[in-house]
Amino acid sequence: MNNLIEHADIDGELIPILDQVADPEIPVLTILDMGVIRYAKLVNDKVLIKITPTYSGCPAMDVISDDITMAFEKIGYEVKVELILSPAWTTDWISERGRDALQSYGIAAPLDENADKEALLGNKRIVKCTLCGSSNTKLVSQFGSTACKALFKCEDCLEPFDYFKCLK
Amino acid sequence: MNNNLYNYVLGIADNCLILGQRLGELCGHGPSLETDIACTNIALDLLGQVRSYYQYAGQIEGQGKSEDDIAMLRPEREYVNTLLVEQPNTDFAYIMARQFLFDVYHYMFLDSLKLSKDETLTAIANKSIKEVSYHLRFSSDWVKRLGDGTQESQNRMQQAINDLWTYTDELFHQTDADQVMIKNGIGVDTTALKDDYYNRVSVVLKEATLEVPESKYFQKGGKHGIHTEHLGYLLADMQYMQRTYPNLTW
Numbered sequence: 001m002n003n004l005i006e007h008a009d010i011d012g013e014l015i016p017i018l019d020q021v022a023d024p025e026i027p028v029l030t031i032l033d034m035g036v037i038r039y040a041k042l043v044n045d046k047v048l049i050k051i052t053p054t055y056s057g058c059p060a061m062d063v064i065s066d067d068i069t070m071a072f073e074k075i076g077y078e079v080k081v082e083l084i085l086s087p088a089w090t091t092d093w094i095s096e097r098g099r100d101a102l103q104s105y106g107i108a109a110p111l112d113e114n115a116d117k118e119a120l121l122g123n124k125r126i127v128k129c130t131l132c133g134s135s136n137t138k139l140v141s142q143f144g145s146t147a148c149k150a151l152f153k154c155e156d157c158l159e160p161f162d163y164f165k166c167l168k
Numbered sequence: 169m170n171n172n173l174y175n176y177v178l179g180i181a182d183n184c185l186i187l188g189q190r191l192g193e194l195c196g197h198g199p200s201l202e203t204d205i206a207c208t209n210i211a212l213d214l215l216g217q218v219r220s221y222y223q224y225a226g227q228i229e230g231q232g233k234s235e236d237d238i239a240m241l242r243p244e245r246e247y248v249n250t251l252l253v254e255q256p257n258t259d260f261a262y263i264m265a266r267q268f269l270f271d272v273y274h275y276m277f278l279d280s281l282k283l284s285k286d287e288t289l290t291a292i293a294n295k296s297i298k299e300v301s302y303h304l305r306f307s308s309d310w311v312k313r314l315g316d317g318t319q320e321s322q323n324r325m326q327q328a329i330n331d332l333w334t335y336t337d338e339l340f341h342q343t344d345a346d347q348v349m350i351k352n353g354i355g356v357d358t359t360a361l362k363d364d365y366y367n368r369v370s371v372v373l374k375e376a377t378l379e380v381p382e383s384k385y386f387q388k389g390g391k392h393g394i395h396t397e398h399l400g401y402l403l404a405d406m407q408y409m410q411r412t413y414p415n416l417t418w
Contacts, residue, residue, distance in 0.1 A: 056295055057216025085220060086291035088298060120305065141202035142306050143209040147299070151202065167298050 007093050010040040014047065021071050024063040025146055028105040031064055035093025038084060047072050047079040052089050054167070055147040091167045106130045107149065108163040116166035120150060129154035130161045174228045175248070175345035176355055177289075178238075179391060180281075181221035182249035185239055186399070187270060188214035189406050190257060199260045206306055207263070213299040220292045240410040244400050245393040248343075252335035254390070254399040261314050261321065265328035268307035272368050273339045275304050276361045285353040308372050315376025322377065329373065330381050337386035339365070 010018070010032075018037055023029045031037055031051070039050035049068055053061045065081045072079040091110040094102075099109040108127050111119060118124040122139045129137050134156040144151040149162040191211035198204025222235035252270055257263050278300060281293035314325040340358045342350070349355030370380045389395065409416060 053216070053295075055213060055216060055299060056220060056292075057212035057214070059212075084291075085295050086287075088291070088295040090298075120302075121309075141206055142302065142309075143202075143206035145205070147209045147212055165302070 007035065008038050008040075010037060011042050014040045014042060017071055017075070018049075018068070021064070021067045024060045024067070026102070026105065026107065028101045029094075029098050031068070033095045033098030033101065035095065035098075036064065036089065042077075045077060047077045049079065049081045050084050051081060052084050052087075054089050057147060089167065091164065094164075102164060103130055106161055108152065108161060110164045110166040113166050113168050119163070120165065127152050127163050129157060129159055131159040132157040169229050172345040172348040173286075173354065174225055175343070176349045177221050177225045177228065179248050179343065179346065180277075181218050181225065181238075182247050183253050183270070183274075184214040184218040184221070186247065186249040186402065187253040187267075188212075188218060189402055190253065190255075191263075191267075193257055193405075194263070203260070210267070210303050210306070213296075213303065217292065217296045217299070220295075224288050224292075236410075240407050244395060244403055247395070247399065247403070248391050248393055249399075250335065250338045251387055251390040251396055252332060252339065254395060254402060255332060255335070256398050259324055259328075260310075261324035262328040262332070264307050264310040264314065265325060265332050267303065268311045268372070269329075269332055269336055269369065270339075271300065271304040271307045272372075273336075273361075273365055275300050276365060276368075277356055277358065280356040280361065284355070289354065311372055311378075312376040315373070315378040325376065326378050329378060330383075333381040333383055334385060334387045336365075336369075338388040338390060341388050341391055343391050 015032065018040060019030050019032050021031045023031055023034050026034075034054065036051050036054060037049065038052050039048070041048050051061070051064060051068070061083065065083070068081050069079050094110070102109045108130050110116060111126065115124075115126055119127050120139060120142050125135050125137055127137050128135050129152075132154060134154055136155045137152045138155055140151040140153050140160070142150050144162045148165060148167070150165050151160065152163050153160045188211045191207045191214070194204060194207045195211075196204065198207055218239070219235050222238040225238055226233040226235060252266060255262070255266055275297065278293045278297040282290055282297065284290050284293070311325060311329075314321040316322070340362045342358060346355055346358075350357045373380050
């Protein structure tokens, strides 16, 4: 949880509540793991939350906003959720726990910026298969099931899998 | 309200909306599943960006208009997108050539818009450019694959580039609103980007073993609301539901 505090301004007492809200498209991740919560403060029983979209057109943002509102209203807080665009979201904000959860869910976690470019141009085989761990994987498409992912295929175990693209 | 700022924001936004709609038309009709998904993903990015721009435009106008009102309820002459983005989806070479010629511009434009004095525009630019760098990579890749592919794919890509070349100069055309915004440090001085644009495009075309068109005959008009005949059909399709059932919501 420590790396959460570095990039966002979140009241410690709100963390357990926010941590119950799952990402609607990748349910193994919480919205805290995704790093979309930028600000969360409790003032006189009123909660103010600021969230930022992963991608501009991310259809999950409205659902995330509703889910946060529900999580707090359920326990008697008044809550306001605001959408902010700056600073822009980056995959660096995905927590270590989140990266592990992605891997075990079958989505390869983002590489660093340069490695990501090599992988997505098909120059290097460095994205590891989430099933067998082999690096003998092939880019199928730079765009996958959602805007944030690319589609890969393992040439050893033949597993098709998503890769979470680096966004910096 | 600040008319020039409003028009300036629409000028940026309408390109994203119309190109997003064009790519959205491919949903279920792409040449392969992967390209179909890629094109609709790009469409989604563009529509997400346009939502931010129109929300801002609605604030500037100050009459309570939502992003949907601005997207759906204007007649053709009030759309100020460039002619390039409204060109129809013919073959896949055409679709990728259109995307590539726009992406190079879009990337450079956002890179400069990041330095705008307007905080909302810099926030949108910083967000969008990350997405657009993926679009540019995708479309550049396809220009090279088709250009340096079979004789047939090369012919088609060359034809598409030749046909669409006439719309490239308009990307750098400046309206009165553009000029005021540039003077105020809000807008991007696109004339300063023009040489670099053609250089970047040429590098990719050469790598794709394609010829860089030499024609100096350029079309313009879109930024003043005067469009090719294709936009009307696109809008008829896009606006159909709101026109038939006004104020319909999901």
